[in-house]
């Protein structure tokens with residue numbers, strides 16, 4: 001079982017606030033946190049479409065020094 005860490009960088013997200021938040025964790029954690037952040041801080045509507053957009057800007061995180069298991 002591989003647990004890939006993901007990151008969503010708010011600078012990559014279309015925003016008028018100039019937000020620089022970076023959210024990192026498992027895909028599910030990032031998805032939940034980023035959805036909450038987008039809704040509460042950016043006024044987005046909590047919808048499946050928003051989650052799709054978050055998945056689009058979600059990037060893989062390479063764990064330092066842990067490339068093999």
Ligand SMILES: [Zn+2]
Pocket residue numbers: 010015019020021037041042
């Ligand atoms: Zn933000």
